[in-house]
Amino acid sequence: MSAIRKAIGLMSGTSLDGIDVALIETDGEDIHLFGPGRTYVYASETRELLFRAIADAREVTDRNARPGILARAERLSTERHAQALASFLKEFPAYRDVDVIGYHGQTVLHRPEIALTVQIGDGPALARAARGLTTGKTTLVYDMRAADVAAGGQGAPLVPVYHRALARGLGPAKPLLVLNLGGVANISYIDGMRDPIACDTGPANALVDDFVKSRTGLPFDEDGAIAKAGMVDEAAIERLLGHPFFHRPPPKSLDRNDFRGWVEEHGGLAGMSTADGAATLTALTAACVGAVLRFLPARPERLIAAGGGAHNLTLLRMLGERTGIKTETADEVGWSSDDMEAQAFAFLAVRSLRGLPLSFPGTTGVPAPMTGGVIVANERTVSGSA
Structure with missing residues (x-):
């Protein structure tokens, strides 16, 4: 039997809301305990700097380059993650003996079509900070996407x-769709212990958040x-669904800004009221999920929504209407909508330590199941994917 490890995940998603921190106990195959989770919201200055970093990253061709504001953003992002970890362990000192930390970093560019994905964040620096906060034997795993992209995924x-792993606790295996609603929406099709099928489906919070902010100054459309x-x-939804991305089967993935130009050209938002524009962009997210169903092996019997968008009541209603599938939130089935991605990167860090696959042909298009991650232990990088 494999060792059960205490693992903390750190996640900052493309919505740029803040840093999620969550603890689980796992052997990388089953979840043995759900620990606490917290979100540390970014100050407006930090959020604006990260938006500028994403803009400056558009011309990057070397994933190690940090032009423009990127170097400053990387330092600040690493500092904010260290502060979030410190706040978490101050509130929950019993977990200072954590075995491993999974550190996602901040995605600023994702261009898999040219074998390029960039997550800023200084793993060794964060590992040093973590050792001052923990019992000192904590291993850190970061840069978990690079190996997959380098292998063609x-x-x-x-x-x-x-x-x-979560779905095992839901009873008899039946086709299930887990939908993460972050800046981009992505689905996992789960059917028992078969390798999952997954893909990004289209925009989620990023476009509607940015639209609402430009019109009202509010950071997002609270509760929809x-x-x-x-x-x-x-008619706008029909035009927008004409994008070639929606006619490609999984696996496929997106950058946060991939649909910005397309929506500006075909969405007609400039001529809409704020309410109508928000409604149309919200419906687009739901319609994108509906568009992927025809590519799945069987129709899912239930849809479980997680991520920040799971709090958007209007979006949840539209998902049910446009997919025809019973729609529930992660919280309603005993999971955590807010902590799930941070938990996932804790889980992935343990799998990385064990050399278990993080991705599969049906989830990312990688040729064979692929492990990954750069491991920092005792202030040394002991293995890496890039």
């Missing part, structure tokens, strides 16, 4: 193997209230 999504008051432009 999409590098995303990586969470499906964790979704499969603005979209609820609007009317969906169905």
